[in-house]
Amino acid sequence: MLQKPRGTRDFLPEEMEQRREIEWRMRKCARGWGYREVCTPTFESQELYTIRSGEGIINEMYTFEDKGGRKLALRPEGTAAVLRMYVNEGKVLSKPIRWCYLSDCYRYERPQKGRYRQFWQFGAEQIGADTPAGEAEIILLANDLLKASGVTFDLHVGHLAPMKHILRDLADGDKKAVMALLDKHNFEGLKNYLDSINASGLYESLEKLAGCRTIEEAIEICGDFPGMERMAELISVLDSQKLEYKLDLGIVRGLDYYTGMVFEGFANNLGAENQIIGGGSYRLAHLFGGEDVASCGFGIGFDRVMVSLGEFEPERSPVVSVVYTPDVKGRAFEVAAEFRKAGINTELNLLERGMGAQMKHAARTSEYVAVIGNREAEAGTVTLKNLESGEQKEYSLDEAVAEVK
Amino acid sequence: MLQKPRGTRDFLPEEMEQRREIEWRMRKCARGWGYREVCTPTFESQELYTIRSGEGIINEMYTFEDKGGRKLALRPEGTAAVLRMYVNEGKVLSKPIRWCYLSDCYRYERPQKGRYRQFWQFGAEQIGADTPAGEAEIILLANDLLKASGVTFDLHVGHLAPMKHILRDLADGDKKAVMALLDKHNFEGLKNYLDSINASGLYESLEKLAGCRTIEEAIEICGDFPGMERMAELISVLDSQKLEYKLDLGIVRGLDYYTGMVFEGFANNLGAENQIIGGGSYRLAHLFGGEDVASCGFGIGFDRVMVSLGEFEPERSPVVSVVYTPDVKGRAFEVAAEFRKAGINTELNLLERGMGAQMKHAARTSEYVAVIGNREAEAGTVTLKNLESGEQKEYSLDEAVAEVK
Secondary structure, three states, rough: OOOOOHHHHHHHHHHHHHHHHHHHHHHHHHHOOOOOEOOOEEEHHHHHHHHHOOOHHHHHOOOEEEEOEEEEOOOOOHHHHHHHHHHHHHHOOOEEEEEEEEEEEEOOOEEEOOOEEEEEEEEEEOOOOOHHHHHHHHHHHHHHHHHHHOOOOOEEEEEEEHHHHHOOOOOHHHHHHHHHHHHHHHHHHHHHHHOOOOHHHHHHHHHHHOOOOHHHHHHHHHHHOOOOHHHHHHHHHHHHHOOOOOOOOOOOOOOOOOOEEEEEEEOOOOOOOEEEEEEEEEEEEEHHHOOOOOOEEEEEEHHHHHHOOOOOOOOOOEEEEEEEOOHHHHHHHHHHHHHHHHOOEEEEEOOOOHHHHHHHHHHOOOOEEEEEEEHHHHHOEEEEEOOOOOOOEEEEEHHHHHHHH | OOOOOOOOEOOHHHHHHHHHHHHHHHHHHHHOOOOOOOOOOOOOHHHHHHHHHHHHHHHHHHEEEOOOOOOOOOOOOOOHHHHHHHHHHOOOOOEEEEEEEEEEEEOOOOOOOOEEEEEEEEEEEOOOOHHHHHHHHHHHHHHHHHHOOOEEEEEEEEEOOHHHOOOOOOOOOHEEEEEEHHHHHHHHHHHHHHOOOOOHHHHHHHHHOOOOOOHHHHHHHHHOOOHHHHHHHHHHHHHOOOOOEOOOOOOOOOOOOEEEEEEEEEOOOOOOOEEEEEEHHHHHHHHOOOOOEEEEEEEEEHHHHHHHHHHOOOOOOOOOEEEEEEEHHHHHHEEEEEEHHOOOOEEEOOOOOOOOHHHHHHHHHHEEEEEEEEEHHHEEEEEEEEOOOOOOEEEEEHHHHHHHH
């Protein structure tokens, strides 16, 4: 038997309806903040991803050459393609640009719980503001989106400015190594690494910074630092909106391209793989041949949000099943069409089977059964049965439609 | 400057909103008929497509090996994957199964007007009915879906039974060759081919059949044929519903796997590439290792429908832009949050610029401007300007929200 490829999923209607419900809540919420949806191709030039992340990322991507020899990759995340689109098409648009998207992404990873080779990311990017207000908006939007989905989560907001200040005298390679160790909370490795580059003196500040929860503490640890006022203003806007979050100056994020503000969110009911959002401020457009423009944004792990929410019953309208005797088929189609015109979801019997079998099938999918026998067809009526109450009554077609509505 | 891959598209918000609007009309219409949405992976085993269409299809697909050596292909159309999903997961479901989907599909074709390398198909499949009522439903649903989208079109309904009857004595290879020529309306080639296999006697019937518009004519041309009663019943159901269509017994369809009913639809305002839907009855599940089950379905060329519709303004709620003086930023964020809570799309100024520049930007995106200056912030009021009428008035926050709603 042919199977779906390893690490991918099929979605049956029950799950799909849950996903569409959450997707629409998110889209509507983003629209409420002025973030309008865009869409980019599923594959892009490999270069788009190697420019930013180095050749190493090729090992984690689905890559291929098309028949014209172009080196392509299925997108491993949403931001790069959206910024490439901005470089190609968005420069004439008035700033700030506010875009959101729901992108399916692909990574060649070992499949495991909550990790799939095709997965979905709901993202938002804000391009061209470069202000604390803009950064605050992205964080507040992320918070609203997650709330709209119904998930419960903890939000951690950080900023790279103090850490960059502490590391300011290190060589670029050492900075990267140190930040990678901090990202993994590997303090033993950090200590050893700093010893090895004769920078042991930084260890205490870095360890303290990772545990610090206010900007005042941060200033105490590393003195006045560039960007301090801006960071303070961001925090003051967030606090003025009574956002529930934890200031976490230990956040580094795997990607080394963030320029200042960074944030992460964690679902309360997931295990080790509980991060459901990551974002921050960054500059990317110039790498793709555009002007150097400040942007900020985030990606929500849509699949993890769905796991965190668990099963639920999306709102649905009642379904009517139309069952009938064989010689009044045309009338049954007409009755079904009338129910549908009134906005009622209506399933028509299609199999050549007796009334009993038709009723049995209807009971599995529907709230009402509309019976069309010879008498009803002749009289232009419908016998409507409410499957919950068991009540059954003959109505005119209009009355039957009104009864279900 | 990095560019999107050849033959693919970026969608900016205006276009994306139009697409989402049509997509949702279709989804809602399909739901009204009991067709619920499913989703399959973007890539599948190459085998899924070569089993049905032969190795030749590899030249038209995006194919690649994953890092585990699996031969994969981006889906070139929607049906095969959905039937593979049925074989894997749908057998326990009660029949008939009614599924719909919106799948992005990929073909390595020469890009041209209305043809892209990534394109979208809205499809529906009905599995396990095998009745004229089931076939009629699929055609009526297709008609309703296209009407719901707003496109104007001609629907051609055909049936392969008479043609198969005429060709019954030919070898399989000859049948295929003849049907391919008929599909292209290449009657000269058909004549030559039939001459070459000593079957010239069939030419006249085939040519007549291609032009025939009633089942009575078909019977006149080829005598009683197997499946005649079933075809007549299908037609009688369609006619009882006053469906506007043309019976077209010249329809063959490129794919040779259709078993009986076939149909096609053509947009009225497109040029040579005007086919927007194709469908029919088929059997596929057994090729993928499942039981042999009758199905019928169709695929709508979503992109062509969009081209046919042209630009339109999707329904949208009014947008409020909140502009403010720098020292009342927190209050401005609060006011924006209150508008959003009431379901109003609200954009907040993010740039550090004067009131004049803020107003100018707002005029491009919004129907209302809510001004928060020092006086308004202190008094808890909002000066609301209606950008269409030019009217401007100071309101309490609640009143301002009510005014926009």
